[in-house]
Amino acid sequence: MALYNYKTANPAFSKDVWKGYASTSNKMTVNGIILKSLFCIFLLLTSAIFTWKMQEFGFNINILMYGGLVAALFFSLLTAFIHRLAPILVPLYALAQGLFIGGVTIYAESKFSGIAMQAIGVTISTFFLMLFLYKSRIVKVTQRFKSVIFVSIAIIMTIYACSWTLHFFNIETPFAILDSSSYLAIAFNALAAGVAAFTLLLDFDFIERKKNHVPRYMEWVATWGLLVTLVWVYVEAIRLMKKMVIN
Template structure:
């Protein structure tokens, strides 16, 4: 026989059996909208602040390497050229590695810094003041791109990314052909086709330089988009190194393109 204390309680359906409350549609939606709990096995998630700190650390190593390259350019002239080759190899290793390696990324930053310091010193000896101009212009491009992305006015899209990849392949093909023509003596111009060809009186290198800067700006948008989505999706914290590496590669490329563009303009 059921206990009256239970059967008379509405929570037990009047039958001595606990009632199972049926949630409403609104309650179900509220539960569905709640953020999922982080997976303890995956470790701490990626954050924007963490990526910024990691990026600052890698750029600190880059600056140390740049100082070494700048100081030793006259003592060991081939050091920065060797650093360029090693840096290119490390870049490929980091790009094709499935998971980020902090040691390899920091090694890339240091070696690439030596290359940047050496080539910057070479440009500075030819065109005094060009390095400070290129650094300032690079900061402006990065700052404007970041501001536009943060405001939501510029976003990465599938179509824009597809056009970007096609343009990158075309620009790389031109660069390889231009270097080949210079190596085999087809053109004696120090910049090859970049200054040997003019369009409406404007050196081709200036037009391509502006085009390359735009490509670099969109590459930054892709880097920012990766960091934003990685943070939203709470991917593992180790991918902060991937975000930092991507930003560093893009900014180095931007700086070199701007450096060459200013040199052609000052020629």
């Protein structure tokens, strides 16, 4: 398989993001991605704690949460198209995403004490489980596997986008059931969480194929891609556990 014919479901790892870097001498390494990922996770946690502290002082965290979400989307778009600015944009993305995650966590904790730590544990466990499955080749990332994950992500994100958009305009739709604690809603969230988890396999596989082939600053882009997936896993874990507790 040609190096740049590889496909992945995560837009951060699409072939257009990485195209044209094979001849660079200063190459991306796995160790570099690990260090940058740890640094960005630290930034994310720091801004999430900041959101928590602001809530304790009586600040309206909706401003931080939704502002962080919009900023995270903005920095993601810039990172996708301006790769050389990734060393600046990705840390900013982590800080913005931390504001959003902090708000989500506060709301979850206000209703179900201890759910945040459980979700963090699930996210960390999922990461290492997927890494083990990938390294041991228990699950092989074949072309068919990639296609199934890609289609699944497209369907899930389309449903979420429709649900959130219609909900914003107070339009009642069949999608509203997904926000309930019904068995159908739980099944959908479990499916979404599973797809999010298996997306990590595609990310691991793509990073392994690109290491030592693209410039070192692209480690930040790889870090961004992993953060996108990990945040998705965390949010789905919280949503799923809330519904299971209510049910």
